[in-house]
Amino acid sequence: RNEPARHKLLDVVGDLALVGRPLKAQILAARPGHAANVAFAKKIKRAMEKSSTSHIPYYDPKLPPVMDINQISNILPHRYPFQLLDKIIYLDDTVVAGVKNVTMNEPFFLGHFPGNPVMPGVLQVEAMAQTGGILVLSTVDDPENYWTYFLGIESCKFRKMVLPGDTLIFKCELLAPIRRGIAKMRGEAYVGNTLVCEAVMTASITRKES
Structure with a gap:
């Protein structure tokens, strides 16, 4: 039937x-x-x-960035060889997106690994944290007078190798309002539309001693 x-x-x-x-x-x-x-x-x-x-930051290299490397250097204290962020392409009160162009000239490729260059995962997280640092420091009037320090990394996963020639696109989003100088955010790193790294990061912002 x-x-x-x-x-x-x-x-x-x-x-x-x-x-x-x-x-x-x-x-x-x-x-x-x-x-x-x-x-x-x-x-x-x-x-x-x-x-x-749809949640992956859109990146068009022909468009002017929100911040170029000189503007980033005015906010973040990092310098070569630990300056791992090339430009900021989006920034609002809770979300930031940045770009890192990975080239064979990176100093860490000399030892990681000879004949098989792979960007270390810890440096992917560091570059993501620098992107988040721009977001956190944009909440104060004089960001050049503050330090940002890592307090914790949770749920960190590396999903695909990052190689010379890749363009890393980072997205960091606040998970809660910043309170007492403590910020918690979710960070993601993409190559194209592929998620390669993700983590939940906690950081503090501290005024520099005069």
Whole structure:
């Protein structure tokens, strides 16, 4: 009984499995067929892919940055070989995005590793933290008179190797308002649309002694 209806229902379920992710939805279908089901599955998949990358900072190297390297140097105390941030491309009250162009001329590639250059994960986190430092220091009127110090790193994961020629795009977002000079933020690093590193970082800002 109702074998044709059950057959069509299983066809819909099977064809929508092409999306590649679990679906939680109510689906109404009139005279469904494999061609229509597959076209619908492809449309859902494209929408999911677009949604999953919408939070990645957009970077167009032809556009002027929010801060160039000279402006960054006026805020952050880091200098070569530990200045790991090239430009800031977005900044508001809670979110910052920055860029690091990774080249074979980086000094750490001399030893990490000969014949197999890979950017150390700890330096990816440091570059991400410098990006977050711009966000934190932008909350004070005289950022050049403050230090930023790491207090903690949580949930840190390295998902893909970063190699010479890659452009790292960092995004840091405050998880809570800054209180008593303590800031907690989530940081992410991307190469293209691929997440390569992520961590939750806690830092303090301290006024320099005169």
